[in-house]
Amino acid sequence: MHIPLVDLKRQYLSIKKEIDEAIQKVIDNSAFIMGENVEGFENEFAKFCGIKYGVGTSSGTTALHLALVACGVKQGDEVITVPYTFIATTEAISHTAAKVVFVDIEDRSYNMDSEKIEQAITEKTRAIIPVHLFGHPADMDKIMEIAKKHNLIVIEDACQAHGAEYKGKKVGSLGDIACFSFYPGKNLGAYGDAGMAVSDNQALVEKMRLLRNHGYQKKYYHEIEGYNYRLDAIQAAILRVKLRHLEEWTEKRRKNAKLYDELLKGSGVKTPLEMEYAKHVYHLYVIGIEKREELYLRLKKNEISTAIHYPLPLHLQQAYSYLGYKKGDFPISEACTERLLSLPMFPELTEDEIKKIVEIIKKKN
C-alpha cells in the first residue's frame, strides 16, 4: 500500500461530475478570458475571506508581485519577510527591484518572529510580508501594530492558508492585501496555475485590476503599462466548484491532524502546535525530528511519501548569495530546514493510512 504525500485524484473522483460540467460549460461558451466565472470566483472567494474585493491572477507568485507593484514598492525600497518560505515570496519582492530583508521565525508556529521585526526596519523599509506557513497564521496583531507605528504596508502571503483563522478572523482579512495561490496541491487547488489578491482597499484593488490586464479598462486604450497576470476562466470555473467543498475539506484535514497528534504522543517527534490565537488548516502536517534522514528513508522503504519543506533557507540559497547573508544569521530557520519533515496530509487520507504511518514512525524512536 503506497501512501502519497497528497492525492489529487481521490478528490477529483469525489466531485468529478460537478467539475466536468463546469469545464464543459466554459468550453461550450468559448468564454476563456475573464468573464462571469472569473468575476464570480473573485466575489465568492473574497466573501469567504470576509473581504470586499478579489483580483484573480495567474498564480500566487503573480498575485504577490501585483500587490507590491500596486502599493508602489520599487527600486531603493526594502521589504521584510522570512527566509523560511517558498522562494515565490522573495521573487515577488526582487521583481519590483526592491531589496529583500530577512527576519527569523519563531519555533512554535514556524512563522515570522514579531520580536525581531523592528531591528530590521530602516528608512527604506516599505512593506512586511508575513507568511502563514504550513496553514498556520502568523501573529498578525503584533505585526500590524509595528507596521502602523512605522507606516508600513502589510501583505499577507496566505498561499498555504486558505480558511485559516487568527483570533476568529480569516487570514486574508488581516493585512492591507493578502495573496493566495491555487496551485493544484494547495488547500484550494485549481487544475493548473491560479492565484488571487484580496483587499478591502478599493484604490489598491482598482490599481491591481488595471495592472493585471495590460493597464486598460477600455480595450486598446492603455492608461499604464501592466502585465498579463489574468486568472484563467476554466480554472475559475473549477475553483468555484471546489470552494463549495473547502470548509468540509478543511475539517477533514483538521481531523487527520488531530489523529496524528493523538497517535504520535510519546513517540519523541515534535508535532505541530496550534497557537491559542489560531485555527490551523494543515496545508502540511510537519513534524520535527532529530534523525530526519533515518526516518525519511524508513518511511520511503515502506512506500510512504514524505517531503522536506524546505531543505535550505532562502538566505543560504545561491540565488541570494548577493545579499551577503551567512550561515548562523537566522538560526531558527536553519534548524527547521534540518529537522522538519512533512507527512502525508490531504482531506481524503484515511484513518488506516494514518495509523500505518504512525506505526512505522514509532517502530524505532
Ligand SMILES: *Cc1c(COP(=O)(O)O)cnc(C)c1O
Ligand atoms: C505556493 C506558494 C507561493 C506561490 O504560489 P504559486 O501559485 O505557485 O505561484 C507563494 N508563497 C508560498 C508560501 C507558497 O507556498
